[in-house]
Amino acid sequence: MDILINYKNDFSENEYKELRASAGWSPLSDSQIANIINNSNFKIAAYINDQIAGMARCITDNGYLYLLCDIIISPNYQGMGIGKKMLLKFIDEIKNSIGNSYAKLYIMSLKGKEGFYKSLGFNEDIATGLAIEINKEML
Ligand SMILES: CC(C)(COP(=O)(O)OP(=O)(O)OC[C@H]1O[C@@H](n2cnc3c(N)ncnc32)[C@H](O)[C@@H]1OP(=O)(O)O)[C@@H](O)C(=O)NCCC(=O)NCCS
Secondary structure, three states: OOOOOEEEOOOOHHHHHHHHHHOOOOOOOHHHHHHHHHHOOEEEEEEEOOEEEEEEEEEEOOOOEEEEEEEEEOHHHOOOOHHHHHHHHHHHHHHHHOOOOOOEEEEOOOOOOHHHHHOOOOOOOOOOOOOOOOOOOOO
């Protein structure tokens, strides 16, 4: 039986904090979290039985480039196809917003998670990413 998923285009700071913690990601300051929520132009959250099961967000120039920043599915719901369904819905929303034109959606995948994105059609023929962590101790 298919699980009933409700989608919203927003999520709260606490929901985001909890999902980050569930993924084992380092905590961010409250002001960073507030900026993330306020300045992500495209957000989606999946709810199952009124509980958040996952989120994704991206930032965009609203013209051509879309950068998928995070996607997190709660460990309780991983491996059930929910991440894929949620991201397909997200991609559909971007598609609807660009009309007859085209755009590019990029992801900086964490190591080991590439297979998830490849299952959705992301590929390395267009681009590959590099990243640097910025903190007080660096350089
Ligand atoms: C990565 C993550 C978002 C995947 O979400 P999910 O709901 O568990 O994935 P789904 O069940 O929708 O899987 C969809 C497809 O991706 C594949 N997949 C999922 N996770 C994968 C992984 N880590 N490596 C390779 N393939 C993976 C599945 O096998 C499935 O393939 P199929 O369509 O051919 O059957 C989820 O595991 C998660 O939130 N992890 C913790 C946070 C994280 O690492 N986020 C990504 C940062 S780059």
